[in-house]
Amino acid sequence: MSALTLVIGTRNYSSWSLRPWLLLRHLGLPFEERLFELDSAEFASEVPKLSPSGRVPVLLHGGLRIWESLAICEHASELAGGRGWPQDAALRAQARAVATEMHAGFAALRAACPMNVRATGRRVAMTPPLQQDLRRIDAIWSSCRRDHGERGPFLFGGFSVADAMFAPVVLRIRSYGLPLSGLAGHYRDHMLADAHLSEWIRAAELETRVLPHEEAGAGA
Ligand SMILES: N[C@@H](CCC(=O)N[C@@H](CS)C(=O)NCC(=O)O)C(=O)O
Numbered sequence: 001m002s003a004l005t006l007v008i009g010t011r012n013y014s015s016w017s018l019r020p021w022l023l024l025r026h027l028g029l030p031f032e033e034r035l036f037e038l039d040s041a042e043f044a045s046e047v048p049k050l051s052p053s054g055r056v057p058v059l060l061h062g063g064l065r066i067w068e069s070l071a072i073c074e075h076a077s078e079l080a081g082g083r084g085w086p087q088d089a090a091l092r093a094q095a096r097a098v099a100t101e102m103h104a105g106f107a108a109l110r111a112a113c114p115m116n117v118r119a120t121g122r123r124v125a126m127t128p129p130l131q132q133d134l135r136r137i138d139a140i141w142s143s144c145r146r147d148h149g150e151r152g153p154f155l156f157g158g159f160s161v162a163d164a165m166f167a168p169v170v171l172r173i174r175s176y177g178l179p180l181s182g183l184a185g186h187y188r189d190h191m192l193a194d195a196h197l198s199e200w201i202r203a204a205e206l207e208t209r210v211l212p213h214e215e216a217g218a219g220a
Contacts, residue, residue, distance in 0.1 A: 001079060003061075005033070005034060005059070006021055006032070006033055006059055006060075007034045007035075008033060009036060009057075011035070011203050012116060012118055015115040015168035016055070017056050017057045018171075019070075019168070020069050020164065023159075023161060024076050025196040026159040026163075027083055029079060038209070039211055040209075059072045070099065091148070091157075095155070096161075098140050098162050098165075099161045099162045099164075102165040106169070108127065108129035108130045109133040112125075112130050113172040114172075114213070115171055116214060118205055121177070123177065134180075138181050141183065141184035141187045141188075145183040145187055153190045174192065
């Protein structure tokens with residue numbers, strides 16, 4: 001297999017970069033990282049040379065350039081013999097549905113609660129759209145844990161692309177103290193204890209870059 005390089009943005013803020021990074025780690029696929037600080041001159045000049053969309057993440061695999069976090073996760077899963085998804089076809093279909101729902105949705109949560117891994121103790125006004133996103137996330141996590149809890153600690157038992165897609169949501173819920181029901185809260189806690197996610201959090205805590213929209217530093 002040709003070498004893999006994952007191009008990512010500043011860990012503290014780049015929620016899309018975290019998703020394939022975490023999946024590659026869980027799949028045990030060796031890869032190099034190239035990090036470009038978000039909103040920097042170097043990002044603006046170098047990333048478009050590597051990424052057709054001009055955004056991160058992008059996976060470099062031999063001559064291939066794969067952009068879009070979900071497409072990268074699919075490719076990584078194929079390289080790992082399909083281990084990125086549940087083996088059972090029915091579970092796999094459900095896991096794909098929730099991963100895609102995450103990739104395409106939850107705009108209110110994203111807008112109100114930008115990812116800032118280092119931030120804790122933040123508060124946010126609970127608007128109806130945010131409440132609706134949070135209820136839906138709680139429903140997905142709770143039903144997955146109820147239905148698949150005996151298979152393992154992640155949404156569909158073993159770690160899958162679905163968990164990778166929700167990892168930044170776990171961090172947002174932590175930063176903004178968003179309420180969850182019991183089962184969903186257990187899932188959040190399990191994810192926060194994950195060794196690979198903890199490695200990302202520790203690295204984000206060491207970063208010094210502060211994006212302009214975070215300059216007020218509300219809890220960062
Ligand atoms: N839909 C894309 C979103 C990628 C994205 O928005 N990446 C952000 C960083 S988290 C980015 O590159 N921002 C810099 C820019 O848009 O110039 C994906 O799933 O990968």
